[in-house]
Amino acid sequence: MSQAGGVTRVMAGLRPSGDLHLGNYLGALRNMVELQERYACFFEIADWHMLTTGYEDTAGLRRAVEDMLLAWLGAGIDPERAVVFVQSDVPEHAELALLLGMVTPLSWLERVPTYKEQLRELAGREIATYGFLGYPVLQTADILAYRAEGVPVGRDQLPHLEIAREIARRFNHLYGPVFPEPQAMLTESPVVPGTDGRKMSKSYGNTLPLDAPTEEIRGRIRTMVTDPRKVRRHDPGHPEVCPVFALHQALADAGAVAEIEAGCRSGELGCVDCKARLTGEVEAVLEPMRERRSRVREADVRDILAAGAGQARAEARETLEETREAMRLWRS
Ligand code: SF4
Numbered sequence: 378m379s380q381a382g383g384v385t386r387v388m389a390g391l392r393p394s395g396d397l398h399l400g401n402y403l404g405a406l407r408n409m410v411e412l413q414e415r416y417a418c419f420f421e422i423a424d425w426h427m428l429t430t431g432y433e434d435t436a437g438l439r440r441a442v443e444d445m446l447l448a449w450l451g452a453g454i455d456p457e458r459a460v461v462f463v464q465s466d467v468p469e470h471a472e473l474a475l476l477l478g479m480v481t482p483l484s485w486l487e488r489v490p491t492y493k494e495q496l497r498e499l500a501g502r503e504i505a506t507y508g509f510l511g512y513p514v515l516q517t518a519d520i521l522a523y524r525a526e527g528v529p530v531g532r533d534q535l536p537h538l539e540i541a542r543e544i545a546r547r548f549n550h551l552y553g554p555v556f557p558e559p560q561a562m563l564t565e566s567p568v569v570p571g572t573d574g575r576k577m578s579k580s581y582g583n584t585l586p587l588d589a590p591t592e593e594i595r596g597r598i599r600t601m602v603t604d605p606r607k608v609r610r611h612d613p614g615h616p617e618v619c620p621v622f623a624l625h626q627a628l629a630d631a632g633a634v635a636e637i638e639a640g641c642r643s644g645e646l647g648c649v650d651c652k653a654r655l656t657g658e659v660e661a662v663l664e665p666m667r668e669r670r671s672r673v674r675e676a677d678v679r680d681i682l683a684a685g686a687g688q689a690r691a692e693a694r695e696t697l698e699e700t701r702e703a704m705r706l707w708r709s
Contacts, residue, residue: 384560387412388525390421390464390516393441397448398584399659400569400577403627406452408529408564409459418459419523419689422446425464425471429512430495430504443678448587450673450681451666460692462685464519469693474518476700478511480547481540486510489536517541521556522693529562552703555696567627570620572601585659587666594663598656603648610647621648621655628658 389409397406412418422445424438442463454461464470486492487510496505520528520541530538538561545556570576571583578584585597601621607614616622616638625637637654640646701708 384527384562385417386419386523386525387416387527387529387562388419388421388520388523388559389529390423390426390519391445392423392426393438393445394427394579395437395441395444396579396584397445397587398577398579399587399624399662400571400584401448402452402587402662403569404531404566405529405564406449406454409449410453412529412562413455413459416527419525419692420449420454420459420461421519421689422461422463423519425515426512429506429509429515430502432506432508433503442682444588446678446682447670447673448666451587451670453665453669456681456685460685460688461681462689463682466682466686467522467689467693469690469697470515470518470522473522473693473697473700474511474515476704477518477521477544477548478514480551481514481517481544485540485543486513489513489540491533491536513537513540514544517544520559521545522696523689524557524696525559526557527562528559529564531564531566535561535563548700548703555699555703568623569627570623572597572620574602574620587663588670589663591660591664594659595656598652598659601652603651604641607641607644607648610649611644613644614641614646614648616641621651624655625651625658628655628662 389405389412391401391405409418409420413420422442424442427438427441428435446461449461450456492510495509516537517540521544528538528541538559542558545558549556571578571581572585573581573583575581575583585594589597598621603621604614604616604619606612607619619641622637622641626634629637637646637651641651
């Protein structure tokens, strides 16, 4: 296994929000598939994190966990290579979060930019809870439980990782070295617009779902917005304002992107053909996913998650033992 920057273990967690789409694949899953080839990876379906903002309605939570695992398997995450588990299946995270919470100053949590931002954004929901404020501590426990040195993050999550580093440092300073300070493995996600040109997001209803059949994908791409100034087929277009082009950039190789750009600008390429070509590129990603998913049986989902939880628990328990020992907690 190759190692980069002293990183041998990597931890990544995603909330089981359901209905994964191409943006999720390009922004996170594709990277996770690559990471499992190079590092010892722990991939967590973070269902407790869903509770921090969605505790009032948990009716679809189990289904969302299953869907997430299917999407992961479809994308190529391999439970033989990475430890794949559900957060709530590993209660050691909760004890570790409790212990880490003891050394975490409140001011560190209150200054996390997403805290105030989300309080504002989700103003209609009652999320000013203890669980929501403490969510970065739980996230820290998720990482430190596996003593992961590397965490793949987007730029927007850097403040959370900084807290994890600070908590690890503070703990080590108080009780002796137990935890590595996790490093950010910055993932430069491509811009993935949805069919209406805004960011691809389930809440905007503008996605290309990973589990959609070919016909649906074709239909959604056919109705995508394009450069409004390219009205007729041979009108010169402006690819820089066109979401179809942005998706080509995310999916096609550099040569193909240059060709599409030139064709659009000169007017040689029409939007109908351009979209047909995009459908082909999207299908080249989704078809192998459908194929892999179709091979997964219902019983496999349970087996994979049970096995993953067993491995994760063994690792987390060891860390917890050392943590308790370092803190000189009572042992009977
Ligand atoms: S030709 Fe393609 S890139 Fe150009 S405006 Fe039409 S859809 Fe967009």
